[in-house]
Amino acid sequence: MKILKRKQIVVALDFNSFKEANSIVNLLDPEIYRLKIGKQLFAGEGPKIIENFNKQGFDIFLDLKLHDIPNTVYKALKNLLSHKVWMTNIHLLGGDEMIQAAIEARESIKSEALLVGVSVLTSLNEKNIKNMGFNMQISELVKILCTSAKRNNIDGVVCSAKEVSEIKRNFGEDFITVTPGIRVQQKNDDQFRVATLEEATKNGSDYIVLGREITASENISKMIKKVESYII
Numbered sequence: 740m741k742i743l744k745r746k747q748i749v750v751a752l753d754f755n756s757f758k759e760a761n762s763i764v765n766l767l768d769p770e771i772y773r774l775k776i777g778k779q780l781f782a783g784e785g786p787k788i789i790e791n792f793n794k795q796g797f798d799i800f801l802d803l804k805l806h807d808i809p810n811t812v813y814k815a816l817k818n819l820l821s822h823k824v825w826m827t828n829i830h831l832l833g834g835d836e837m838i839q840a841a842i843e844a845r846e847s848i849k850s851e852a853l854l855v856g857v858s859v860l861t862s863l864n865e866k867n868i869k870n871m872g873f874n875m876q877i878s879e880l881v882k883i884l885c886t887s888a889k890r891n892n893i894d895g896v897v898c899s900a901k902e903v904s905e906i907k908r909n910f911g912e913d914f915i916t917v918t919p920g921i922r923v924q925q926k927n928d929d930q931f932r933v934a935t936l937e938e939a940t941k942n943g944s945d946y947i948v949l950g951r952e953i954t955a956s957e958n959i960s961k962m963i964k965k966v967e968s969y970i971i
Contacts, residue, residue, distance in 0.1 A: 741971045742940040743947070748966060749800050751775040751919070751950030755783045757791055763954055766963055769796035771970065773825065775948055777802040789822045798825035800917075800946075804857050806830035809840035816844035824852045826917075826946075828897055831856035831884040838891040853915065856888040857897045861920035861933065878902065885910055895945070900934035903942040912943075919948040923965060936969060 750772050752760040760780055767774075774797045776788055781803060784791075789799050801824045805812045812829060819827060829841045838856065845854055858881045859868065865877055873880055881902050888896055895915025898906060903916045920933040921944075939947050949966065956962035 740937070741969060742937060743966075743969045744971055745771050746773055746798065747945070747947055748970075749773045749775045749917070749946050749948045750953055751777060751802075751948050752780050753777060753950050753954065754780055756780075757784050757788055760788075761791075763959065764792065764795065764797070766960060767797075769798075771967065773798040773800060773946075775800040775802050775950075778804075786819075786822050789824060793823045799823070800825060800948075801827040804828055804830045805841070806833045807837070809833075809837045812837050813840040813844045816841050817848055820845060820848055820850040820852055824850075826853035826855060828855045828857055828917075829893075831858055831888055831896070835887060835891060838887065838893060842892060853894045855895045855897055855915055855917055856884065856893055858884045858888075858902075859898070861899050878905065881906070882909065885914075889914060900939035900942055900944050900947075903939070903944050907943045915945045916943065917946045917948065918944040919950070921947050921949055921952070923949070923952050923962070936966075 750767060752774055754760040774792055776799055780788055789801065792799055801819060805815055829838065841854060845852065859877050868877055868880060881898060885896055885906055889910050896906065897917045897919065900918040900921060903918060906914065906916055918939050921939050922933055922935050953959060953962050
């Protein structure tokens, strides 16, 4: 069943080093996949990791979930966006002023990188957010955070695939949704609000993040071929 577009899949490189990550990247076609560099790999290799994969022709989603006082986010984002990044993110719980500072940082260096906001981590469930003092359902909290993102003109959100159709309905089709916690075959580990590839595309997810589904697969090449069999 052909349900995916080229470059809709973003492969999460959850590794410590360029060498480890590159062993997977060598199996991927930059015309078909994008790459996600998160805190683990960025902490191990620093900004040069972005350059290394840019040279191989890949678009990079830099996933550092910036969440700090507005001034710090402004300065950090200016530095990060001086590298060639396709998309990056901030944490929406940082509030309106922090989101505005992120927008200003992008504008100040005329970067065209997409900027999305993390709503509620897919590792959290209703009990977790209740323990944090939120007296509401996750869906309500996601809606509040999406409202803040839209109000401050960022490009979209990182959310659970289960929340996408509601977000699109409330905030418009052009409001980007990036969905981690996607499974090719359904199985749970440390993420609660997960979905299959089919659910994610049916709900209208714009970009689908696949990590361990590919990188921890027993036969990585076979799993890559399986994912590619879904691509139009």
